[in-house]
Amino acid sequence: MLTVNDLSVNYGVINAVKKVSFEIDEGEIVSLIGSNGAGKTTILKTISGLLRPKNGEITYLGTNIKRHGAPRIVAEGISQVPEGRHIFPGMSVKENLQMGAFLIKNKAKIKANLDEIFERFPILKDRINQDAATLSGGEQQMLAMARALMAKPKLILLDEPSMGLSPIFINEIFDIIQKINQQGTTVLLIEQNAKKALSISDRAYVLASGEVKMTGSGKELLANVEVQKAYLGG
Amino acid sequence: MQIIFQQIINGLSLGSIYALLALGYTMVYGIIKLINFAHGDIYMLGAFWGFYVINEWHFNFIAALLSSMVIGAISGVTIEYFAYRPLRHSPRITALITAIGVSYLLENGMSYSFSSNTRSFPQVIKQHSFDVGGVLISNIQILILVTSCVLMVLLQVIIKKTKMGKAMRAVSVDADAAELVGININHTISFTFALGSALAGAAGVLIGLYYNSIDPLMGMTPGIKAFIAAVLGGIGSVPGAAVGGFLIGVLETFFQAIGLSAYKDAVVYVVLIAILLILPAGIFGKNVKEKV
Numbered sequence A: 001m002l003t004v005n006d007l008s009v010n011y012g013v014i015n016a017v018k019k020v021s022f023e024i025d026e027g028e029i030v031s032l033i034g035s036n037g038a039g040k041t042t043i044l045k046t047i048s049g050l051l052r053p054k055n056g057e058i059t060y061l062g063t064n065i066k067r068h069g070a071p072r073i074v075a076e077g078i079s080q081v082p083e084g085r086h087i088f089p090g091m092s093v094k095e096n097l098q099m100g101a102f103l104i105k106n107k108a109k110i111k112a113n114l115d116e117i118f119e120r121f122p123i124l125k126d127r128i129n130q131d132a133a134t135l136s137g138g139e140q141q142m143l144a145m146a147r148a149l150m151a152k153p154k155l156i157l158l159d160e161p162s163m164g165l166s167p168i169f170i171n172e173i174f175d176i177i178q179k180i181n182q183q184g185t186t187v188l189l190i191e192q193n194a195k196k197a198l199s200i201s202d203r204a205y206v207l208a209s210g211e212v213k214m215t216g217s218g219k220e221l222l223a224n225v226e227v228q229k230a231y232l233g234g
Numbered sequence B: 001m002q003i004i005f006q007q008i009i010n011g012l013s014l015g016s017i018y019a020l021l022a023l024g025y026t027m028v029y030g031i032i033k034l035i036n037f038a039h040g041d042i043y044m045l046g047a048f049w050g051f052y053v054i055n056e057w058h059f060n061f062i063a064a065l066l067s068s069m070v071i072g073a074i075s076g077v078t079i080e081y082f083a084y085r086p087l088r089h090s091p092r093i094t095a096l097i098t099a100i101g102v103s104y105l106l107e108n109g110m111s112y113s114f115s116s117n118t119r120s121f122p123q124v125i126k127q128h129s130f131d132v133g134g135v136l137i138s139n140i141q142i143l144i145l146v147t148s149c150v151l152m153v154l155l156q157v158i159i160k161k162t163k164m165g166k167a168m169r170a171v172s173v174d175a176d177a178a179e180l181v182g183i184n185i186n187h188t189i190s191f192t193f194a195l196g197s198a199l200a201g202a203a204g205v206l207i208g209l210y211y212n213s214i215d216p217l218m219g220m221t222p223g224i225k226a227f228i229a230a231v232l233g234g235i236g237s238v239p240g241a242a243v244g245g246f247l248i249g250v251l252e253t254f255f256q257a258i259g260l261s262a263y264k265d266a267v268v269y270v271v272l273i274a275i276l277l278i279l280p281a282g283i284f285g286k287n288v289k290e291k292v
């Protein structure tokens, strides 16, 4: 579905991502794991069109999208849930969700998506008119995911959805990710919580200082000694 | 007592013009964090356009007002496109200096092309005053107040209810997140300039009617005062700009009324210094905290 080939991304002269290649098939959950500064967020932002690659190709459903801007990529069916949530403060939960459907013209469709979201995230329904900035961190994360889902993406990019959440909330978030996936959305997941991420992933890539170091199925990597040492706390 | 009411009426009329201008400053600041020093000059362009079409094409008030809003919008969008857009990712000071440059260009360009003479603005509407319990209210004042209020309500509706308005708010608070839901940043910024500059164009025609005189440098002082009004209200806040504009207008008129005409401008600058010291975020501004 998505093929990233030889991708390099620079910030000025800093080379943050170096010749990274990976692919995601339709229906999969694929994880990118790696320590802080490995280049994970940079890769996601490049796929979603916020950053321009220096080199390499990003092919999505047969077309090269590396020159497409972010709004166009959203229209093509890729939605990103950014690191740190980035909900719209000063707007209510409902308005935030409606912004997620910005490119959908049909009002009835927006309404249907909204109903579906409220079914999946009942917490958000209870807080429908609350200013999004006053939600708890976990609720904001749910809102950020729900907002991305409002666009009905074919591929969702999740950047550290469990960051800063309590264990119960983390479990809930991972449950939701699996459910989204079962209902047909392909998932690219970035996580510090490597154990959890690998346990729900079909495949995963291990990144370090801007390069892919290892790849395999979620199970294989969980069992891998090196991965255990570096990312699973021994 | 009558004198006080009289000054309040006069102050509100002038203040509504500052408010219209302040809205443009605050919206543009909200979305690209630029203090658009050329904003006062768009108001001047609006006044000159009004002057021209009323004299030459015999436009009535409404036609002159609407067409100078269109001219204002076109000028604002053009300036943003050519002068500010290429500097979007440059340091803020670069864009700020460019804005000052654009302002000089418009002022001197107009002086050079059409002479710097002061012209008397054609009175499309005959002025007459009503005596309400000793307070004199002119039809022009009522027109200014009503027009400004209608425009401000309209603006509020656009910002709160329409898709572009929501896109503006989204880009203002978080441009990356806005892009990630599919909002086109460039279109949204153009739209913001169009709205703000249309209000400035309208303000130009209204001030022409009120003071009867226009000249190429007429945008400088009101521009700065409207900027102060925006800071007073809390820069970035739309209701703040409206309230700040009215307050500055009333303040200025009061100082004029108590015989301190010579200090009426100075007092506005003192207000700026005072806000920056006491209430840096302005009346409606908030110090935004981010949740991590």
Ligand SMILES: Nc1ncnc2c1ncn2[C@@H]1O[C@H](COP(=O)(O)OP(=O)(O)OP(=O)(O)O)[C@@H](O)[C@H]1O
Pocket (backbone or CB within 6 Å): A011, A014, A016, A034, A035, A036, A037, A038, A039, A040, A041, A042, A043, A083, A192
């Ligand atoms: N805007 C920027 N300007 C310059 N360098 C940047 C910028 N953003 C990121 N970098 C650098 O690029 C490298 C990769 O950053 P990135 O955010 O992609 O890491 P990450 O893998 O997402 O890390 P984390 O797990 O901490 O979020 C880092 O060394 C970082 O300092």
Ligand SMILES: [Mg+2]
Pocket (backbone or CB within 6 Å): A040, A041, A042, A083, A159
């Ligand atoms: Mg990151």
